[in-house]
Amino acid sequence: MPELQLDGLVGPTHNYAGLSLGNLAATSNAGAVSAPRAAALQGIAKMRLVHALGAPQGLLLPHDRPNLGLLRAMGFAGDDRQVIAAAANEDPQLLAAAWSASSMWTANAATVSPAADTMDGRTHLTVANLATMPHRAQEWPGTLAQLRLAFADSRHFAVHGPVPASFGDEGAANHMRLAPAHDAPGVEVFVYGVNQGGRFPARQHPRASMAVARRHGVRHAIMAPQADAAIEAGAFHNDVVAVANGTVLFAHEQAFADRQDLLDRLDRQVPGFCLVEAPADEVSLEEAVSSYLFNAALVTVEDGMALVLPQEARDNPRVWRWLQRVQQDDGNPIQHLHVRDLRESMRNGGGPACLRLRVQLTDEEVAAVDPRFLLDKDRFDRLEALIERWWPETIAPADLGNPDLMQQCRAARAALLDLLGIAPAELGES
Template identity: 60%
Template sequence: MLTEINFDGIIGPSHNYAGLSPGNLAATRNRGLTSHPREAALQGIAKMRANLALGLPQGILLPHARPDHRWLESLATRYAEAPPHLQAQALSASAMWAANAATVSPAPDTADGRCHLTVANLVTMPHRSHEWPETLAQLRLAFAGDSFRVHAPVPPPFGDEGAANHMRLAPAHDLPGVEVFVYGVSGGPFPARQHREASAAVARRHRLDPARTLFVQQSDAAIAAGAFHNDVVAVANGTVLFAHEQAFADREGFHDALRAAMPQVEIVEVPAARVSLEDAIASYLFNAQLVTLPAGGQALVLPSEARETPSVWNWLEEHVAGNGPIRHLEVVDVRQSMANGGGPACLRLRVVADPATIDPRFLVDEARLDAISAVIAAHWPEAIPFDGIADPALLPAIAEARRALLDQLGLVELIDR
């Protein structure tokens, strides 16, 4: 039976605040702070527990080997001799944001009736550009069955940042839907990370029906305000599009095309007069997980920052009190991830599939999360100061922590990928 599964990235033991991502205002604003990898990872586990409590299937993706010595070798250097900016780029734990792992098209949408996944190339940012080989290795393990097709990345120079710029709407998860690819063109001082050419290539690879595939431009205003990915200003689930009024370059044209492709769509738009782009981005209102509950109805899994932003929380309470499609608000604390520019939706990749066809080592329940939490509590660093990434004692501690987790999960083949 096809169902939607959220695969969350486990926050890695090298989680630090190096501010490597121009356009991600939270990440650059918090550059230089001391990070708390153990607390960060346990916050992520608590979010997964909240999803399980809502009755939602839950999966995981694993931290990458850090620092990436192979990447440094390709640059003819070693970690100890590398300049600080290359050390930071090699040590980054940004693969924890699983929304950037891949773009996923479920079997009901594809011509061959298989679920297709294309790993993102992330070429726009150096610290992310070397993630894809290890992500691809995990995807090929987790989705090795014949009901899946896992693709290598779109080649450079076409930037592809995965599901963070992709939305799917459908009457039900197991029925054919409409897939929306959101690309950027410019954003004032910040780069647009998703290229239209990359989105089009992914759609062709996944053998999508052109009549049910839309390519939509993100607004320059949203990118300039810090919406470096579409999922910072819009999210979709089921028949609901939940978006900020200023999310798209041609708002009315997109709405018309979406209604033509799926007449039953419900467009829930937050007016800029009620919630500014700045408040929406600071609170990560739209970087929430919009999910279908087992008993019916939709819920938003929101960061606690949304509740602490008066304009955002006032709008949400009014919506839930009315007749809108979002009926439940689930607030989670992911402050360590938020401080690095990633909210609840950044931490997860949505896959519609039969759980029985997935490698069970990548699926979790409460007991499995207990075991993961114990490894994190025992091995993850408590804190990494900004200048601590050059500490020679840090690297073996990070490697041992990751090895302990892979041992616990029976995924030792990923140790050397």
């Protein structure tokens, strides 16, 4: 049974505005000059690797940015150029939110429960409301439109709107699935945060997680609290400190508040459960967060599993030594370490796992996905050529008030839709 990887294509408006409280990489790079073209090409290179490893690869599209609808709803009036100029003068942070390319991190696009886990035997997807952060809360309508287009076949898929915004839901970044095989019934772990009195917000509300499990009709669900210490260290999502694939939980020792209870339940409920855990005295929480060691993409390959890691994981000697021991240990299936340069995404706070949404499907279900969202070698080549031609080379903070940049980014996205054969009206856009 294949696992479709849906990566977010980095949009032409990729910039460093530092909008995400608790995301240490994003806030520490606020105000730096970004490189949208390089960022998108780095993302494509990562998709090519995963495709070469044998996984079906697709993409979700960057949203229409800047979001002038948001700015007009906030009282800015006039034609498009006047709206941009006024927002740049009066509220630069709101303007930066309107430009945000954060939909590239599709681990936050939705939560997915495959057909093998659900009561009605269909794959269920609930779009995330991302209510905690204003720059992300604007994403769900555009994401929902794409998911409903890509997974339109109701015989196989059910696509749900967001959980009410009173209960923050951040999607698959706080969801893990463990099972003996992709097509076998599994256990879904919904990780939520509390962090009472902490510096940083806990973005996943427990009621949101429970609501998604109910909507999807998940047969075997576990609700697991994230450790406050992990959130305080900068693990704003669970996928910064833990990821699962097949029977493997790959995690930091301090990822979960009730660690032993979770491990005991997984050991009872997942045949062949395998824990690959970094002890805190070998890899600190701070090192895990700065290297995005656990934000690796853990992928099933022909002879076991492979980790797709950011360059930052290899650059940290302690992290890399531990990873090499994991690779050499015959007691787990992780046999391959693949390192890729994703520095543009990493500097904005998202690594390999942030960039992809995993959808475990049968061959018949893969065939039911709208093919315009799927990639092959020819599509990779054409996307790279399009990005080289249309994506801005750099964006500085002051550029966000430039109407000419707005026009360039709009033209770039229009060229992308044309290449894929997707009409704006199909996404609810004029």
